[in-house]
Amino acid sequence: MVILLSACTRSPPPPACPDGMVLIEAGTWTLGETVDPGRFIGGWIPAHSVELPAYCVDTYPFPGREGADWTQDGLTWDGLMVLQADLRAFGRRPCSVSELMRAAAGPENRRYPTDAVRWDKERCDGDDHHPQPLGTFDACRTPEGVHDFQVRSSWGTLDEPTRAAFLEQWPPESLWFETFAVWGGTARTDTFYAPNNFGIHFHGPGVSQFEDDNFRVCADPGGDRDDEGYERWLDAFIARGTYAGLIR
Numbered sequence: 001m002v003i004l005l006s007a008c009t010r011s012p013p014p015p016a017c018p019d020g021m022v023l024i025e026a027g028t029w030t031l032g033e034t035v036d037p038g039r040f041i042g043g044w045i046p047a048h049s050v051e052l053p054a055y056c057v058d059t060y061p062f063p064g065r066e067g068a069d070w071t072q073d074g075l076t077w078d079g080l081m082v083l084q085a086d087l088r089a090f091g092r093r094p095c096s097v098s099e100l101m102r103a104a105a106g107p108e109n110r111r112y113p114t115d116a117v118r119w120d121k122e123r124c125d126g127d128d129h130h131p132q133p134l135g136t137f138d139a140c141r142t143p144e145g146v147h148d149f150q151v152r153s154s155w156g157t158l159d160e161p162t163r164a165a166f167l168e169q170w171p172p173e174s175l176w177f178e179t180f181a182v183w184g185g186t187a188r189t190d191t192f193y194a195p196n197n198f199g200i201h202f203h204g205p206g207v208s209q210f211e212d213d214n215f216r217v218c219a220d221p222g223g224d225r226d227d228e229g230y231e232r233w234l235d236a237f238i239a240r241g242t243y244a245g246l247i248r
Contacts, residue, residue, distance in 0.1 A: 016054075016056070016221040016222050017056035017219065017221060018056065018219060018225060018227050018230075019227075020058060020059055020060070020064055020065065021056040021057060021058055021059060021217075021219060022056065022057055022058075022059055022103070022144060022145050022146050023054060023055075023056055023221060024052075024054065024055050024056070024057055024099070024102060024103055024144065025054055026052060026053045026054040027051075027052065027107065028049060028050070028051045028052075029049070029050050029051075029052065029102055029107060029109070030047055030048070030049055030050075030109055031045070031047065031048065031050050031098065031101050031102060031105055031109055032044075032045040032046050032047035032048050032101070032109070032165055032198050033045060033046055033047060033111075033194065033196075033198040034047045034109075037194050037198075040191070040192065040193055040194040040195075040199065041192055042191065042192035042193035042194075042199075042201045043166065043170065043193045043194070043199065043200045043201050043202075044169070044193065044194035044198045044199055044200060045097075045101065045162060045165055045166055045198045045199075045200050046165050046166075046168055046169050047109070047165075048161060048164070048165035048168075049161075050098045050102070050161045050162075052098060052099065052102060053220075054221050055095075055099055055218055055219070055220060055221065056218060056219040056220070056221055057095060057099060057100075057103045057146060057216065057217075057218050058146075058216050058217045058218070059145065059146060059147055060134040060135060060147050060148055060216075061134065061148050061151070061152065061154065061214050061215065061216050062075075062214060062215040062216055062217060063234055063237055063238050064134075064216070064217055064234070065134065065234070065238070066134055066135035066147075067133050067134060067135060068133060068134050068238055069133055069134075069238075069241065070131050070133070070134065070151075070152070070214070071214065071241060071242060071243055072241050072242050073209050073211060073242045073243050073244055074152075074209040074210045074211045074212060074213040074214065074243065075155050075209065075213050075214060075215045075243045076203065076207060076208070076209045076213075076243070077177065077179075077180055077203055077204055077205050077206075077207060078205055078206065078247060079209075079243045079244070079246045079247055080094065080155050080180055080215070082246040082247060083215070083243075083246055086233065086246070087217065089226070089229070090225060090226045090227075090229055090230035090233065091219060091220075091223050091224050091225030091226060091227075091230075092217050092218070092219045092225070092230065093217070093218055093219065093220075094155065094156055094157050094180075094215070094217070094218065095154070095156045095157070095216055095217070095218035096156055096157045096158075096159040096162070096218075097156040097157065097158055097159055097162040097181050097183045097200065098159050098161055098162055099156070099159075099218055100154055100156045100183045100184060100216065101162075101183065101184075101197055101198070103142065103144070103146050103149075104142060104146070104149045104150075104184065104197045105197045105198075106142055106143060106144060110197065111196045111197055111198065112150065112196050112197060113140075113141075113142050113146075113149035113150050113197065114139070114140065114141070114142070114150075119150070119185075119189070119195070119196065121187070123137060123139040123140050124137050124139075124140035124148065124149075124150055124151055124187065125137050125140065125148070125151045125187060126187045127187060128151055128152050128186040128187040128188060128211075128212045129211055129212070131151050131152070131187075134147070134148055135147055135148070149184060149197075150184065150185050150186065150187065150195075150196075151186065151187050151214075152186050152187075152211075152212045152213065152214035153182045153183060153184045153185065153186055153199070153201075153212055153213055153214065154182070154183050154184055154213075154214050154215055154216050155180055155181070155182055155183075155213060155214070155215050156180065156181060156182075156183050156216075157179070157180055157181075158178055158179060158180055158181040162181070162200070163178065166200065177202050177203070177204040177205070181200050181201070181202055182200065182201050182202065182203060182213050183199070183200050184196075184197060184199055184200075185197070185199045186212045188212075209243065209244070215243075
């Protein structure tokens with residue numbers, strides 16, 4: 001008698017992160033500036049403890065594809081409101097400021113994405129107004145493999161740990177708008193906010209776009225996602241090339 005044994009086959013679990021994203025492990029981190037940087041009156045985030053679950057962050061700034069052009073304009077508060085709703089349909093979302101800071105500063109709380117204490121400008125694009133396509137400067141990446149920080153700043157949601165840490169240094173009236181904030185430095189150092197991983201500034205509803213305010217996408221590991229739909233939506237966005245096209 002021949003006995004045939006059949007094994008149950010299971011579909012492999014979905015990858016923790018979509019293609020084009022980097023997994024940042026869960027942990028409790030000290031993030032923020034440990035030394036008063038002085039003259040940057042616009043804002044910086046003091047060192048504080050942050051507990052974060054694991055999350056996925058885009059390897060490249062929006063639109064997130066190596067070789068794609070940076071957007072032709074900057075993102076606004078109003079544009080991010082629209083973008084947030086669109087992303088939610090595909091299982092994606094804006095990163096929080098803490099998530100952006102952790103991705104750039106790493107577990108060591110580096111002051112700059114590529115170095116603990118100094119800005120090595122040769123490693124990254126030095127022209128935030130007319131940057132080369134995403135990924136052109138391969139050395140412009142963190143040890144965990146997240147590229148092109150410190151070329152343009154990035155909008156993110158203003159999470160409570162960041163908000164509380166900021167208000168330890170500045171009075172409440174300095175926190176102009178509490179839903180979103182613009183995190184991080186740019187290729188320039190002559191900014192009114194700290195030009196590093198701990199810089200932060202704010203623009204509110206109705207404020208015109210600033211070309212150096214960009215964006216980066218996050219997602220929850222293994223969550224429900226529509227990756228194919230997102231790629232089609234991204235194709236349409238890249239064809240337009242502007243955030244202004246989001247405002248309908």
